Amino acid sequence: MDLTIPENVEKVRGMLRMLGKTRLRPLGIEADRSGHALPSDHPFFREALGFGMTGGFTGPLDQPDKQRDPNRPRSAARRAVILAEEAAYWDRGMATSMPGPSLGGPPVYLMGTPEQKQKYLGIFEGAKEPCWAAFAMSEPGAGSDVAALRTRARKDGDHWVIDGEKMFISNGNRASWVVVWATIDPTQGRAGHRAFIVERGTPGFKVARVDKKMGLTASETASLTFENCRIPAENLLGGEHTAGKEGFKGAMATFNITRPIVGAMAIGIGRAAYDEARRFARDNFTGVSAHRMYRARERLGTIRRKLEAGRLLAWHAAWLADHKKPNAAEASMAKAYGPPVALEAASLGMDILAEAGAASDYLIEKLYRDVKVLDIVEGTGQIQRLVMARQLINHGAPHE
């Protein structure tokens, strides 16, 4: 066992820390106060390309896997959770809005044909202009219950025709392409699910609206519509022969990588809340009663322990993913544990600040608003418990 962050990842984390302090956090606060995400042509995004920080810190694609010894396990998932936590520490909204494939990357990476990977992931390699991708699963009537999705895809000659609506799509308004999940036959349930790559500008593909949210303003969230949207047959993710087998399974495999990342992001936000509360108490708690001091220390201890545990759960789930070991239960644990703990961190932190905690002069009220959604996206906490329970009943408790 070794819980040391390796030097090469620590170096990137250090760069990210600098970027976070000077750009991500100030810009995230700016977006929050203005009520609008940074426009896609904001100079920062071009500047970010210069840092080599594409990928949205959420995908496994920014790992230099090409130099990897094929006899050694991947480290991309572990790297992703470490960097995702650090990015979210500074501003999770900005981290999500960074140019790159973001959540659209993992399904292409996991299920895509070589041609699809080349064409769609290739645009991010050495990109001169900021570009984004997106992942469109949720619908107005099918959020966490992904098996209930109703967006239809039908084959028409050399094309697929997609009809339906998608909601809660991060970067959906600026994505160059979107991985869209649809069913070819609702009566087949999960077996009928397929993923398609829909390019921006395809006739019939529209952004219906950009959502207004409680927090994470720096991250643009969109609702998308597909009306008689025709895409080439080769845009079926994974190709004609493997897509049927890989449909729902592919979605789940994607979640097993992205859920620990979301858990890690929550820990990042929680860590920011812990730092804010700790700094406030240390700076201001001179002369307060012993009881108040005791309460503050008790709360900070609680926050710290739980956040550390949440980080370890995310790291462990990512480690399993890198070793290609089953991790559905552990990925759900990381996802189910991190966000409520981080929300508790922000809430207890606000209690430490007292009335000041409600004021936007301090970061902590923003963190409280920002982190809540992480218990909802990528499958709510309730869904994670369903996944865990199924795994535990069928396969037993994790021992490794």
Place this chain on the structure above:
Amino acid sequence: MIEFALTEEQTLVVEMARNFATRELRPNIRIHEDHGVSAAVRTTAKSAGLAELWTEADTDLITRCAAAEELGFGDAGAALVLIGPALASAVAARLGIDAKDVDAIHIHEGAAPSTIAWLPVRGNGNDPQAKIVQLNREGQWRAAIVKAEPIQAIGLHAAGAAKCTVIDTVSAGEAGERGPLAIAEARLAIAAMLVGTARASLEYVQSYVQERITFGKRLADHQGVAFIVADVAMVTHAARMMVQRGAIALAGGDPSGAAHAFVEAHAATLFAVERGVQLLGGHGYLKDHPVEKFMRDARALALYAGGRDPAAEDSEHNAWETRWT
């Protein structure tokens, strides 16, 4: 890179402990509870070299914790009998005391002329004695002969609870910087055993909820039940991670991770074992099933190594004083 796999050597030791716990401890939990650990089981444990994991200085902390978890999984009371004195010796060694024949460790605050301990009692029935090492959080230690009067306690019956009153101080001294490290060693072992007990309860419940039919379906298929099973598994897994991290930190000379781990293992395990009894309903309250024993044992075990509040205090001190990145 971050790595969670155990080495081949560590795996062998843990598997040995797991096999021992599964074959020798678990089937005999009620016998051990009523009559103490049998001579046959003690002999098997001795030949397996379980106690040596703590008395041999070159055994790493990750191995010790993983083995302690397995023994706690088997039967925490019996585990205390088999490794308690060795653990006490390891703690004594951290203090620089040559105390190989010590029976138990007692971590406390201020002066503590008496304590409750689960330890082997020597001497005849009229003059039961034991040797313990007392260490207070202010940094003073003493090795003492105690009068050990057997008492009834909530759990860990296999280990035999005794009220210990100091009758003779053999040696004493200042622990200095060694004190927190010694306390951390004890906290980690107990935290690992707590995680093992939580796992034992979880595993039993997992099996039970698949077999028990209520309202025409398996208990496991009731969402209210499934969610509890999931939550228990999640916090137990998190506590295990914290114990392992605490072991790595202590190996590097940092005792704070053990304090964090103890508090998390305490919370997770007491949650797990109580939920275990609850999920079995009335059956859980009966001695026909082991979950009531897991609940009693865990409640007692969580008082060991100084208990929760001092650990929480050390954890909170660390959270206040050091930044976490």
